[in-house]
Amino acid sequence: MRGIVKRFPGTRALDHAELTVRGGETHCLLGENGAGKSTLMKVLAGSHQPDEGEILIDGERVSLSSPQQGLAAGIAVIYQELDLVPDLTVAQNLLLGRAPTRGPIVRGRRRIELARAAIARVGGDFPVTAKVRDLPIAAQQLTAIAKALTSDARIIVMDEPSATLGEEDLRKVFALVRSLTAEGRSVIYISHRMDEVMEIGDRATVLRDGRTVAVRELAETTAAELVSDMIGESRELVGTVDRPRPEGPPLLEIRSVHREGLIDVQGIEVRAGEVVGLAGLGGAGRTTLLRSLFGDGHAAVSLRLAGAEVRLHSPAAAVRAGLALVPESRKEQGLMLGLSVGRNAGIASLGRPPWLAPRRAGRRASADALSGLGVRHASADQLVGQLSGGNQQKVVLAKWISRGGLRVLLLDEPTRGLDVGAKADLYRQVRKLADEGVAVLLASSELTELTANTDLVWVLYEGRNVACFDPRTTAERDIAHTVITGTSPDSGATP
Known part of the structure; x- marks a missing residue:
């Protein structure tokens, strides 16, 4: 070739x-x-x-x-x-x-x-x-x-x-x-x-x-x-978030997520207002972890929310507890492409199937969230499948924001398929939610994006969380070394 x-x-x-x-x-x-x-x-x-x-x-x-x-x-x-x-x-x-x-x-x-x-x-x-x-x-x-x-x-x-x-x-x-x-x-x-x-x-x-x-x-x-x-030899520490790291007790405590032969994650914490990244190669377990936390999997999960033990046996239970998942495939798992922007954005608030709810109910439930996220659309009645990838991703976020009560946001490859401008816009919105007290757990294959937009980066390797890095003080190439090999250089990793 x-x-x-x-x-x-x-x-x-x-x-x-x-x-x-x-x-x-x-x-x-x-x-x-x-x-x-x-x-x-x-x-x-x-x-x-x-x-x-x-x-x-x-x-x-x-x-x-x-x-x-x-x-x-x-x-x-x-x-x-x-x-x-x-x-x-x-x-x-x-x-x-x-x-x-x-x-x-x-x-x-x-x-x-x-x-x-x-x-x-x-x-x-x-x-x-x-x-x-x-x-x-x-x-x-x-x-x-x-x-x-x-x-x-x-x-x-x-x-x-x-x-x-x-x-x-x-x-x-x-x-x-x-x-x-x-x-x-x-x-x-x-x-x-x-x-x-x-x-x-x-x-x-x-x-x-x-x-x-x-x-x-x-x-x-x-x-x-x-x-x-x-x-590569040229990838060193990149620009990172410049705000103070949130302090206080963790809002989300992942004590263990285990499924034999597939995933064994322990001891990840996310504070209110904190953005924690999940790095790893394909098959490392990031998607499995996020879906398991959202009650959509067969793993044994032990977690605490605001200090209290919770059992989330289904996505519905996770939503009631204040968790939201933006899945890897927005078109297949996050949106109903044949329905309108308003109905998609209001789906989590309607309490019934969106095709059975009046159009005005979806418009009313989602109007503030769509406006706040800057979704570019002709009207709330426009089919969501007609929007750009970046605006579709914002509609997925709007779905959870419009419901209210959001405490933990789980993001799986949120910028996949987006152009540079749409990526920057989405990360601004994620940072805004964090500033409002939401705990964010963000999985991405783009290590540069993680180091620039998260407070901590956990590395998953073959289903296990093997090291945690501070992107403010650790070179990106050192994090990448752990992503590829599963072993940590002697430069700022926390086992």
Whole structure:
């Protein structure tokens, strides 16, 4: 892949990125969140078309305008968000579109035989007649890997395959990777775990801000050098919040949030008026933590609110206690795009489904919040789906402000997809709420935003909170080091 450029509205995700993979090697692709890894792989798979640059396979230039063309060229991608159909069986998923037939009839018994062989090759021992949705997540991951192998791909991309696998299953995947490369196939392995990279990889390409910044032979490289490549040498302490840190007893005390094999967080506190950041790589547990606090999960939660023990078994109970969640996906989880701005912003105040409430009730309940947040809209009757991303996010905030009684605000990737101006505007609104006494817990993949807009930054790594930093006194690169490795430099971390 040469000189790959990919632009999206308001951002350049790839800036003349380069990637060269040899036949029969395991090539690790590294970079922080937002470095461009997934976008580069989607270009390789044919899901995105590059604005500039070229792809060559065996020295021949190829044009991949769809995932189907990518598969035809011998490229299979196993995405972290598994590309499986939940209501089909394992066998049906593995041979979807390629099932053995006799005339127009699928040979079901033969399909099961082929599926069993594919699952056995990846070390799976679960029935291929089971529906995918009924399998544990590790078995689903192995199914996705087996599906890629049934296509006879020559280039196989594994995007964070270990995120959902235990040690035993990971050993099986490593053995499979070695057998694939021994056959002359190439594996592109994306991971943030340096121990995996050093064990399984032959070479590594490091992306930073959409650019290729290093290509290293792993036998001649240390994990520390790779981390330095990922972080960069120029990122030092950035401008941070300039107001005094709130004092007094914590308003929110997270004593423990635990779910076996997924999350084990203890001892996070947020005072009234304080903004505490949650940093971490994808899969570190930030979203799981916030959803669990909001009563939307299966974790065991122990928390105190204003010194009193509370049990929040549902989102409704969390709302009654004064908690509010702005979810990662505002379009899927935060808004009803087919309803008006007024009805969306007033939904938490109406006490009934918004489509059953009179329009004027939503307008009346949300008018002050929409005005205070500066939401740009033609009228309260305008469909919320017609607004810009920044204004949609403000409507999600307005929903909670208009209800009143807000004590704790949980924000999950609140600036994702927003332009620079919309981001700055949103953080001003969050700071205003904090100044009014709201406790804010904010998760973001953008470490620079966290260090500039929070009072403290907790780092989550593989489901655990491993260190707490003061962004006023700690260099951003030191926090980034902990985000990537899970270990703290000797510079201001509080275990």
